Amino acid sequence: MKMGVPMDLKNEMHGEVVEIVCDRVRDGFMLLKDHPDRLCREVQAFGDRLNVIVDNSSKDISPIESIFQKNGIQISSWRVIPPSLENVFVSLLTHTEQAEVSL
Secondary structure, eight states: OOOOOHHHHHHTOOSEEEEEEESOHHHHHHHHHHOTTOOSSEEEEETTEEEEEESOHHHHHHHHHHHHHHTTOOEEEEEEEOOOHHHHHHHHHHHHHHHHHHO
């Protein structure tokens, strides 16, 4: 695992972090996590919001909004945010676990 200063670690995060506030966070999380079309690189749940890592928020948020609407999940707001150390930590753990499972 690569170690570094916080800014270096944040720069290792690929994609954009979109923070989505919605009414059914757990359902939204599962919907994105298990969606066969892989609508996002990764999804993380933090309390009453989701952090969704996408390649390009301009084009990737629309399919997410559509699938939420089709499943009755109301999005209150969404915005692109800089990655936090928590985002980087969760992402590193997720990718490490996936690599170990595929061995």
